[in-house]
Amino acid sequence: MSAKSTVLIVVCFLQIYIVNGQITCERQMTVEWRVEPKPNIIKWTLRENICSDFYTECWNMDKSITGDISEEQNLHVPQICPLQLQLGDSLFISSEPSFQLLGMNLANVSKEEFINCPKTGVLEEQLIFVYQVRGLHQVNPKWLGVGTHYFAEQHHKGPQLCNKGFRLNVTVKQQLCQQAPHAPLCSGHGRCLSHVWENAYNCHCFPQYSGRFCQKFDMCSTKPCHNNASCTEISQLPGDSYQCTCPPQFSGKNCTEIVGQCQPRTYFNGNCSNVTPNTFLCERNKGFTGKKHLYFLCYNSKCELLFY
Template sequence: MTTKSAVHMVVCFLQLCIVKGQIICERQMVAEWQVEPKPIVVKWTPRENICSDFYTECWKMNKNTTREDKNLSVPQLCPLQLQLGDSLFISSEPSFQSYGMNLVNVSKEEFINCPKSGFLQEQLIFVCQIRGLHQVDPNWLGAGTHYFAELHKRGPALCKMGLRLNVTIKQQFCQQSPNAPLCSGHGRCLSHVWEKAYNCHCYPQYSGKFCQKFDMCSIKPCHNNASCTEKSEGTRDSYECTCPPKFSGRNCTEIVGQCQPHTCLSGNCSNVTPNSFLCECDKGFTAYMFIFSTG
């Protein structure tokens, strides 16, 4: 059997093994930041975990894309979204060892069209060909989206059959300082599948980039149908009540024309009508009484 025939048989065999018309990428649409980094292992083989439609198969969501995004709908390994600090391992089939296969860092266009020859040594992901389990150097896993594709010295070109992988590395912006709790302990550090980073999603009554602000109006401090406006006084959260007619005070609990604490400085206060009061002075003070009325 000639070398050409052997290569043709290998290609045909792998094509029969590729999953077609089946949604095989299990992904969560929203992920929560994990404090401890985690290892991820990707099987570098076209026999499994290959998706063709970038949205319905690779991400299990409805199509609502631009023309540019549709270009990503090519056979590929299930795309990854990792946290900054996670470790990535590539596991290859023993049968690939004889082909001198490696991974190469490519542009988005080269990812879509598959790489050609002529890549620089510094674009190779590994210093030697893939054999067994290899860890991807963290230098290749900086924040952003990276495109990796199969590059071979001999044997079948398997990129167009799915041996290409796009990896998005996300960092989190959920801490005011390195030692501060995520989202000030008042929210969750989350990222949607199409977002570029993790950000705080605050619990009710909290707001701000790090959920550091407590919404005083949420506890309804203003009474008697008064409106509440959140204010910020320096670093302390505050609020202001706008009182309806006949009510006053910080929380609109005081009735205009009614006795309040210290209304009569040296005497007793008595409510006469819903909007009038009477002061009766103590001994030693001017002995007279008066009525205050709001009309």
């Protein structure tokens, strides 16, 4: 064995037995969909980016705010900081030179194998690369479909490194923010976002817009109903998308008309005057009968002929 090989193996073992994952991974809790995909490089090393506690270190989260995500509660899983990609992103693995002598490769494993590390050899079709990891290598896009993928170290000789942190959790997300392939994201009325625990990007609408793709304008947000009336969105109504429910003393499309009071639209040929809060007197031109005027007394909008 050459002196160079001996030095590399010594360095390798020092990294394995001295370094233990204790860093907190930095990540955004909510990210926005990018129009263009981007490359991502993961350093396959034990020196920089190994976390241990599933929540506080690897995801940089408070366990109390994870809701129903409790399956991994209190897991101590040394691993390279988990990675979240959007569909179409590329992934490169940059290996540590001192590990190349171990004949290392990556394998696509199950969640259970990821947590406990593979106990036996993996199948050839599970191997990420067709050759040993040396330098910088791109992960084939076939391993980066939508969903969560678990990669673990697979080697030919030397100590098992998976338990030391050589495993990577990769989640690939698609966006569900378009009504059609070439439509604008969220109809141009919202942002296409994903929280760290969500499986996809979804629309978060701007004020006054709603719907899965923010395609609906919320008329109620403009407060069209007056006098403390309630507003209800009704998409089935042709031409209208809202309906006002008026208090007893008001009526009309927007609850602006006082029940029992004459309204400008009530009589077009004549005069109207309020007598009491619930009574009004109408004088209408009869015209075609030879009689000059008709007089009606109205109570709560119900009218009776008085004289002519």
